[in-house]
Amino acid sequence: MRGGRVLGGVLAAVLAGAVMTAAPAAWAGWQGEPLFGDVDGDGVVDRVTLVGGGPAECGVTVELGTGGGAYGPGTVYTYPDPSGGTGHCPDMGVVVDLGGDGTVELVLAWFDGRPPGVGHDLLVLRDYAPVGGFDAIYQPSYIGLADFNGDGRQDVYEWTDQGDGFRTFLNTEAGTLVPGPVEYCGGQPDFELADFDGNGATDVVIAFHEGWCGPFSGVVVVFDDGSTVYLEQDEWGDDGWEVDLVDLDGDGRPDVRTTNWSGTVRLYVNDGDGTFTPGIRAVEDRVTVGPTNRKRIKVLDNDTVVPGTVLTITTPPKYGTATVTAQNTIAYVRTDTGNTRRDIFGYRITAGGQTSDATIIVRVKQ
Known part of the structure; x- marks a missing residue:
């Protein structure tokens, strides 16, 4: 499906009206949201806003953090419009150190998909100038950061309401982004990131609908090696779920709570070894x-x-x-x-x- 971007567009519009001065915990973003990260290496979070430039230009406004969630005056940096002057500038992204070499890059994307003539889905800016790009999701709804392989470098993840589901891109030592094993097909994911098996790498639990590589709807845990465990599933998609993380037994491991469309709640205790036990069940x-x-x-x-x-x-x-x-x-x-x-x-x-x-x-x- 490549039609109207209703889900992402509505959420982006709501969130854009309530941008906080402090950085979100996930340092991730919807369309039109600021990017947060330490762009000057002083240990304080800065704010970057994607803007248009002059004719045939795109731009970023950088506000350096001054501490306590406050920011200094903005400085605008411009770069050539990747679309060749059509005005289709990137409108979402993250701040990340590709390769872990201490140099921070901006990894940018287009909510409506890369413009004609642009050869990559992600545009990389270093020192606020384009230095390349990578293939990823064509029309992302959301882009974020997490460490999906436990190497200490922040990797990039995206999800979309346009059919490609949830995908990850590992941040390599060479400074490239390569597809990672954590991915799942399906649209409209409701997900939570957590290290379910305690190995230091991020896993994800996803409540999905419109799945095309398994049941039509359900809840699946995808571990950092790509293996999966289904907690809920409906082959025909007559039911759907939302997910939350809880600690049911006080052991510090993230457990999962699912709620279906009719409000039925189910709990799953994380055993820590890649398995889950139903939270409560009364027996005659x-x-x-x-x-x-x-x-x-x-x-x-x-x-x-x-x-x-x-x-x-x-x-x-x-x-x-x-x-x-x-x-x-x-x-x-x-x-x-x-x-x-x-x-x-x-x-x-x-x-x-x-x-x-x-x-x-x-x-x-x-």
């Missing part, structure tokens, strides 16, 4: 009550839970009472001592916005 219990008519039920023992899981009764028993104790067990007391040999009630466990229900079946031993 069957217990026997003896002559005392009392039973302490350790209902969570066969459930999948995380620290902080809350236990509640959803449907009370018909022939007795059920109470949640301070130890997160259920105290069942049979109050009808007639000939009834069976009772049943329901319970729910809740954590991180996710719920799971199950029943407890009580058999009365005469």
Whole structure:
């Protein structure tokens, strides 16, 4: 699909109206957003704005940081319009040290795609003058930085709503950008970057729609070596998801929370070895009550839970009472001592916005 850029255009318009003076944490950008980074090597974040120049020129306005999120007066630098004077100047980009040699470059892109006659999707400026470019996504919606192979150099990533999905480009020692293994097909990605397996390289979890290399929609974790783990999937795309990162079990590793279009929340605990365990799941219990008519039920023992899981009764028993104790067990007391040999009630466990229900079946031993 190469039609209207509705998603990126709308988001860019919203964000452009609320540009902060301090640098965003990700140092990444949508169309028309400023670029942030240390362009003069003084250890203070500077701000760069892409602007038009004179006839057949493009330009950048550089405001050097003065500390505390403030910036000095802007200085405009111009360079020849790569499109040959058509006025199609780059309108998004990042500040990055290609090759890690201490010299900072601007890597720029065109939201609407590179203009006719331009031979690359990314334009590289060094000292605010073009020095080359690289092939990447034709019509990016977003461009950002992360270290996807753990070598200490910031790599470039892009995603687009135009079908090419999420792609990464590794920053090599030679100062080039080469396609990396972290990528996924599909449009409209909602993603979070994290080091899920603890090896020092950035991975990504992506909620996608319009996928063309697997299910039509779903949630997938792509590790730094390109391997994938699906947490959610819908072959026909009737459902969709959003993703968030949480720490469910307090071990410091990023866990994943998914929310589908109808609001159903699911949790996935990161095992740290490339696998994920469903966060909570209630499982039916069957217990026997003896002559005392009392039973302490350790209902969570066969459930999948995380620290902080809350236990509640959803449907009370018909022939007795059920109470949640301070130890997160259920105290069942049979109050009808007639000939009834069976009772049943329901319970729910809740954590991180996710719920799971199950029943407890009580058999009365005469």
